[in-house]
Amino acid sequence: MLFSIYLLPVGDIVRRFGLDFHCYADDVQLYLAFPADNTGVVEVLEQCLGEIRSWMSRNWLRLNQSKTEVLLIGKGPVCRNLRVSFSPPVVDGEALRLVEVAKSLGVLLDSELSLEKHISSMVSIGFFHLRNIRRLRPFLPHDSLATLMHAFVSSRLDYCNALFAGLPLKLIHRLQLVQNAAARVVKNVSRFDHITPVLHELHWLPIRWRITFKVLVLVFKSLNGLGPEYLRNLLTPYTPARPLRSLYGNLLTIPRMRSKVGERSFSFSAATSWNALPFDIRSSPSLSMFKSSLKTHFFCLAFNDV
Known part of the structure; x- marks a missing residue:
């Protein structure tokens, strides 16, 4: 300080x-x-x-x-x-x-903000730690194994993951492969087994939902005076031209973008994801309640077929 x-x-x-x-x-x-x-x-x-x-x-x-x-x-x-x-x-x-x-x-x-090199680095480091943790699996209880996985793999997948909003699905899929491999190590299942039930049992949100989760937490913090001012300045409350029910919906204005790159910006992706939430989640009275309701909502969307 x-x-x-x-x-x-x-x-x-x-x-x-x-x-x-x-x-x-x-x-x-x-x-x-x-x-x-x-x-x-x-x-x-x-x-x-x-x-x-x-x-x-x-x-x-x-x-x-x-x-x-x-x-x-x-x-x-x-x-x-x-x-x-x-x-x-x-x-x-x-x-x-x-x-x-x-x-x-x-x-x-x-130089093009594609983040391809960063994701390649994350994937390489993630699989490096997975190989080491897999060697320790016969000697560790399940709780210790899960703790190691969160410390060395999951935490890296979540670090600054709000930057991945709007990236091509092929890049997100590479990160998902790391999470899938981590889940298989923790639950000791074959790579030929279907991964969705395993993630559901571990209560792990898939990567694309974790990215949106992080973006929306930043939005909630910014709108409630808990986040940095420069992020708050990128969010504009929606005001309809005439009185409508949406006036009290706690919505955000979605800016117009001329390119796909612009749609990756925080002002666009954050407003789009925020407006898609149910009203009761957007109106949560505290950050802890917002996180809890948001994870439950995303968990239902991610595993609705399980």
């Missing part, structure tokens, strides 16, 4: 140059949206980074240029051409590294 207060002037510097930022301890991320034909972006970044470097020098800190990376995000041929011709900012006579993938708090962000 004290270190975050110590870094507060960095935010003032960034705002002065018209950039946005996120900070987590000593990790500072600057970001700026601009059209591909804007040639003045590099100069603005250089000036901003120069000011930050000077402030750090005056306050007994150091900008680690070897760990400072530039990631250009965009889709289409125009953006791909820009990545080829883009000259990264120069700070103290040294050009920063232009990367195709950058790690942000454990998430691998690629």
